[in-house]
Amino acid sequence: MAYTTGITDESKDIKDEIKALLHKRKAILLAHNYQRPEVQDIADLCGDSLELSIKASQTDAAVIVFCGVHFMAETASILCPDKKVILPVSNAGCPMADMITAKELRRKKEGLSKGKRVIVISYVNTTADIKAETDICCTSANVIQVVNSVDTSRQIFMTPDKNLAQYAIKHTGRNIVYWEGFCPVHNNLTVGQVREAKSAHPEALFLAHPECPPEILDLADEVKSTSGMIAYAGSSESREFIIGTEIGILHPLSKANPGKSFFPADPGMICSDMKKIGLREILTALQTMQPEVKVPREIREKAKGAVDRMLAIPSGDL
Numbered sequence: 001m002a003y004t005t006g007i008t009d010e011s012k013d014i015k016d017e018i019k020a021l022l023h024k025r026k027a028i029l030l031a032h033n034y035q036r037p038e039v040q041d042i043a044d045l046c047g048d049s050l051e052l053s054i055k056a057s058q059t060d061a062a063v064i065v066f067c068g069v070h071f072m073a074e075t076a077s078i079l080c081p082d083k084k085v086i087l088p089v090s091n092a093g094c095p096m097a098d099m100i101t102a103k104e105l106r107r108k109k110e111g112l113s114k115g116k117r118v119i120v121i122s123y124v125n126t127t128a129d130i131k132a133e134t135d136i137c138c139t140s141a142n143v144i145q146v147v148n149s150v151d152t153s154r155q156i157f158m159t160p161d162k163n164l165a166q167y168a169i170k171h172t173g174r175n176i177v178y179w180e181g182f183c184p185v186h187n188n189l190t191v192g193q194v195r196e197a198k199s200a201h202p203e204a205l206f207l208a209h210p211e212c213p214p215e216i217l218d219l220a221d222e223v224k225s226t227s228g229m230i231a232y233a234g235s236s237e238s239r240e241f242i243i244g245t246e247i248g249i250l251h252p253l254s255k256a257n258p259g260k261s262f263f264p265a266d267p268g269m270i271c272s273d274m275k276k277i278g279l280r281e282i283l284t285a286l287q288t289m290q291p292e293v294k295v296p297r298e299i300r301e302k303a304k305g306a307v308d309r310m311l312a313i314p315s316g317d318l
């Protein structure tokens with residue numbers, strides 16, 4: 001399906017139907033900051049991974065329609081086992097989350113332990129199976145606090161994002177062993193592209209996501225989660241920003257900051273999985289109440305501890 005942002009009469013009808021069905025089903029619609037503009041505009045809440053997890057854990061809605069990717073809907077299912085969690089397109093996945101299996105993680109833990117307990121920190125961009133083998137999760141918004149919450153006598157293993165892990169090492173000084181996974185969208189951004197954007201917009205600040213490689217983060221004025229970028233741009237005196245993350249973020253950035261200008265570091269930073277859900281898919285999902293994402297109990301119970309410990313930070317105690 002083509003990636004459209006236009007508001008047509010048809011989309012207005014669909015929006016009205018979606019709103020009526022959300023009400024009828026006692027459902028809440030959550031959307032990640034990378035979702036298509038028309039999806040973000042109809043959502044009850046847009047946010048980064050941390051905000052969406054918190055909202056999922058607190059909502060009293062009976063149904064959560066999650067417009068994001070599979071691991072996000074799984075996280076909502078882990079936190080809210082009694083709610084129905086719907087991911088309108090079941091194969092909206094995350095290539096980075098699929099870069100490690102539970103078997104590989106178990107083998108890695110065994111190899112590292114040598115008598116002392118290894119603390120596994122998993123980026124929330126992981127499958128429920130990985131979370132079940134994890135001590136504490138983190139997101140791009142809280143990774144530093146999560147690492148700092150771990151006793152300094154512990155060996156930390158971080159998975160799956162090598163770039164997020166290297167960012168954490170740099171800002172905590174901790175010795176962290178990490179998996180060599182990456183987000184293909186962020187990992188492909190090059191120093192040349194950032195330099196080109198900077199010379200085209202010399203007054204602009206460069207905001208980068210910690211999923212970008214270290215040499216990109218070295219060029220950044222600020223390293224932020226997606227919602228961190230929205231908040232930073234709002235409070236900054238700067239009028240222009242170069243954005244080093246998936247281009248879906250340009251919509252909420254521009255909406256929240258009229259009068260400021262946002263330029264993608266690379267207009268090709270598009271996560272095709274984050275673009276799979278459109279208004280029509282949301283409507284069909286609400287009509288059929290499918291596809292549901294439900295994490296099996298034995299996995300969920302183990303995974304929940306890791307997500308709960310993250311949500312308890314800074315009071316988390318490892």
Ligand code: 13P
Nearest residue numbers: 048049050139140225226
């Ligand atoms: P945040 O919105 O949490 O910064 O995450 C970015 C991301 O890659 C989600 O898939």
Ligand code: SF4
Nearest residue numbers: 094095096183185271
């Ligand atoms: Fe996964 Fe990267 Fe897409 Fe986020 S942007 S869902 S990390 S592939």
